[in-house]
Amino acid sequence: MKYEEFGKRIIELVGGKDNVQAVVHCMTRLRFTLKNRDLADAEAIKAMDNVIDVVSNKVSFQIIIGTEVAEIHPEILQLLGMESEVKEEKKQNIVKRILDLVSETLTPILSVMMCAGLISGILSLLTVSGIISSESSTFMIFDSIRTSMFYFLPLFIAASASKRLGVPMYLGMLLATTLLSTTINGVEGLDLFGIALPTITYSSSFIPVLLGLWFMGIVYKYVQKIMPKSLDYFFTPLLTIIITLPITLLLFGPIGTWISDGLGYVFQFIGDTFGSWLVVTIYAACQPFLIMMGAGNFIIPIVVNSYATLGYDAMFTPAWIISDLAVAGAMLGYFLRAKDAKQKQFFGTLSFSAFMGITEPAVFGAFVKYRRPFFAVMIGGGIGGLIAGLLSVKGYTMTTLFGLLTFIGNNDYNNLYFMIAALIVGFVVAAIAGYVLWIPKSEQEEVKTEVKITESGLNKVRLTTPVLGESIPLADVKDKAFSTGALGKGIAIKPEDGLVKAPIAGEVVSLFPTNHAIGIKTEDGIEVLIHIGIDTVELQGEHFTPLVKQGDVVNVNDPLIEVDFAQVKAKGYDPTVIMVITNTQDYLEVVPNMTNANELVTVVL
Structure with missing residues (x-):
């Protein structure tokens, strides 16, 4: 067994054989269903060689490894004495x-x-x-x-x-x-x-x-x-x-x-109505977000169906290759801008990994932490995807960058040339965007010294509680994207009331289709995200009643969304309401207040 020692150590750190109910794998990660999640030592697992990251959520305990996971998985099953038909807990909805x-x-x-x-x-x-x-x-x-x-x-x-x-x-x-x-x-x-x-x-x-x-x-x-x-x-x-x-x-x-x-017919309708270029552009720009959310594989059945029925895929195959290369470009831009030797090595390694088609190290190692690389990929990947979409590039089989010649198809050389052009543009633009968006440490320190001073001292903006309940630190939230501060600083509330209100005056700039998240932007440019519950997107809007719509202007304490938290909890979901300042980096400090509902978060300008 090639990975025997690695597998034994993983089993030990997830709490031993008796703690494992099931283990399956996707393209890059092992997904454990554990009897007691508290027995798993996530930090020790992260420290292991070959482990990129650990993601723990309501559905499973995920260990991100890379493409060699397909070889590791059967060996772990053998060490556990399990057969491959073991199944995960069925807590998620039917869809x-x-x-x-x-x-x-x-x-x-x-x-x-x-x-x-x-x-x-x-x-x-x-x-x-x-x-x-x-x-x-x-x-x-x-x-x-x-x-x-x-x-x-x-x-x-x-x-x-x-x-x-x-x-x-x-x-x-x-x-x-x-x-x-x-x-x-x-x-x-x-x-x-x-x-x-x-x-x-x-x-x-x-x-x-x-x-x-x-x-x-x-x-x-x-x-x-x-x-x-x-x-x-x-x-x-x-x-x-x-x-x-x-x-x-x-x-x-x-x-x-x-x-x-x-x-x-659906994708033909999209192509005929809006143009397939729109799908290619959006997916090439947003693929890292989907990977971060664990939803990167939703396109596989659509792509396979396209190959089976049409013989080609004009949307997702070009888009994912362009996006992967844009990630490599963004990390190259960071590599070129970084001055510290360790940072150069870090970003250089991530760029090479993404170039080889493995983007998880960059997404979880850099994008979640720094956030700005997301914008670099959206710019580079989006422009590259737009070019591929407008030129009607088709993928004739599932492949990566190293199968680029498959875009020749039936002697369609222009299709290959157009794809190469889209890849080069996506890579170069993402690299430039990454280089520009990077803020070196010395410059960050200079920005922080530019504090607005008023007659009464520091200029502050106060946010009230969005819902009645017990305040808890963001670090205690059972969602890594929030608890790590990757989406901005803020606070969380264990709700005791079903009415979510505006914590500050501003415009409703976003209302998620499932009504579980809403964004408000103030006149001062403060961007507030209120996220209602953990993984509640899976409820598809059930038990959430919006009281405002996107574009509305609200005042403090105006009702935003009514939630039946009893039903949310009955369905097995964590009802914690999270409030973060998504553009935290633009301010001197964002200070949570655990004791005063009328000043739950203070933004220091």
């Missing part, structure tokens, strides 16, 4: 559970998809250089790796998702291969028990087989319960497949096709 299932099903096969994409890029290079012909047998043999990957996608899905859904893997693969058989896949005029079947092409798709596997898991468990042990070996699989296949053909095949086509 979150579905997205997690799809993401965790597709993540293990991404490396294989990228492998197929890199082979396609190599073949493009060889044909361009004249070494082999696209009509030769050699080309067709190696190109079959790419075509087979997507044609047999349902089979890969079955192997990846079966255990997660409680299905024996080979039984799940039997369902997938049956759907791909020449007697069913794309065949017209079929009927089952006299019921006409729609013509459905199951190859290069994943939603129908995933729905079928979900149903198969339910059937398998039920049949296993009623089947005598002496007959279980033969007749449980038999009855399961006999029940599942007809339901899949009659119900889940059409539903899966409608969902798949629906996703295609």
Whole structure:
């Protein structure tokens, strides 16, 4: 076992084998479900070699490692004596559970998809250089790796998702291969028990087989319960497949096709109405925020569906590569501006890591701490994404920067040239923005000495409590983005009342669609964020009633949002209300006051 000692140490520091209920992984992190979170020593884990950071939230205890997590995960399972079908706690809502299932099903096969994409890029290079012909047998043999990957996608899905859904893997693969058989896949005029079947092409798709596997898991468990042990070996699989296949053909095949086509129509509508350039621009600018929130994988099913139905992806594939390179550029700008040797080494390492496609070290190591790099990436990534979007750049397979040649596609060299141009612009602009936005330590000290003085001394602005309740330090909040001060200084309140009020006069500049967060900006430029509860975005606005709208001007103590905190707590969410000054760095000091609700936070100008 290559990572045996590392795995043993991780298990020890999360509280031992007996404290682990489940452990799964995504692209870069291990996600533990622990019986007692207090037994885990997060600081000791952070200090380990190969560990980038630790993120602890309501759903899971996450250890961010990097792409080698795919090798580490099975070894940790072996050390724990667990099988890979172990599951996380089901505290999240149904939409979150579905997205997690799809993401965790597709993540293990991404490396294989990228492998197929890199082979396609190599073949493009060889044909361009004249070494082999696209009509030769050699080309067709190696190109079959790419075509087979997507044609047999349902089979890969079955192997990846079966255990997660409680299905024996080979039984799940039997369902997938049956759907791909020449007697069913794309065949017209079929009927089952006299019921006409729609013509459905199951190859290069994943939603129908995933729905079928979900149903198969339910059937398998039920049949296993009623089947005598002496007959279980033969007749449980038999009855399961006999029940599942007809339901899949009659119900889940059409539903899966409608969902798949629906996703295609949605993004086609966006492209036709607003232009796909808008999606590319926004995602290339905002990807680091999604990574920080643990939501970076939500696009995977959309991208896979685009490749399966259209043969290309004109939105997210170009955007994520541009964004990764913009992160590298921003960190390069910080590297060039930094004077301290340790800072230069730090930012240089983060820039190289992002260039290689691993941006988590930069996001959690620098972006969360300094915040300004987010703006550098938004500027550079946004401009690069805008160029790619306006020039209609298409990704023909899932890949990284090193699979750039796959953008040639079907001899579409302009597509490659446009992508290279977008990458260069995104990288260079982000580097310049990072260089400009950086404030060296000496200059920070100079800025802090420029204090406004009035006749009564320092110029101060006072914020009252946004909700009645017990005040607690921000450090005690169970959300790393707030407790570390990464989003600004402030205070938190354990609410005793359901009415959230304005702590200061100003304009409502933002109201999150789920109504769990609201932003106010004063005439003096103070930016106040009120965040209601931890992870309450998952409630999708339920139990939150907005009393104002974006653009409204409010006075102190004006009602903003009414919240049913009893229901929020009943759903298992922490109701803590958090108030921070998001532009803390613009002021001399932000001082929380734990004892006076009429002066809960003081901003010293």
